[in-house]
Amino acid sequence: MKNVFASIAVSCALAISGSAYAAGEMGNIDMGSSGAKQAGEAKAGMSHGEIKKVDAAAGKLTIKHGPLENLGMDAMTMVFKVKDPAMISQVKVGDKIDFVAEEVDGALTVTKLQKQ
Template structure:
């Protein structure tokens, strides 16, 4: 009985791990920085549709590392790479697009 229960638990953990990997998506897009909140590590970007995320054109607030925020300011046109995972959007790379 213990062996069966152990195998079932291992299977559940394996399936859960695969599910979380599959839930992560990454996309590259461009847009305009609208607002920055350095204390909360947030940036609002107005962008066109992002098909990889199935998002229409909108202004969306992303999580972002404070180190990345030092390279941009409100009003900048930017190109960025973002990750969507667990219903959260995070900027992984961002650069001003002249």
């Protein structure tokens, strides 16, 4: 009978200490700032560039840009299609922009665009 009570006491002690350990490990997780973190990540996912040429007829922009991390490309000047033709009217030569370029149907395409 003593062994049964001793086994129960040891089992309870182990269960409680395991729960306390797990709760302590969760203490470093920041659950409150996920919205701000996502907004920061979205901005961080954008590349920076300067409009060098606007070709409204072809729906293309020539952009001198920094690294395109999502595409694994270094800084250079290149031509991009635009996802939305309305983007063409938002910019002019010399404008500084933040943008996201993705490969769409085999063509590098500006999918998001913001003037700085």
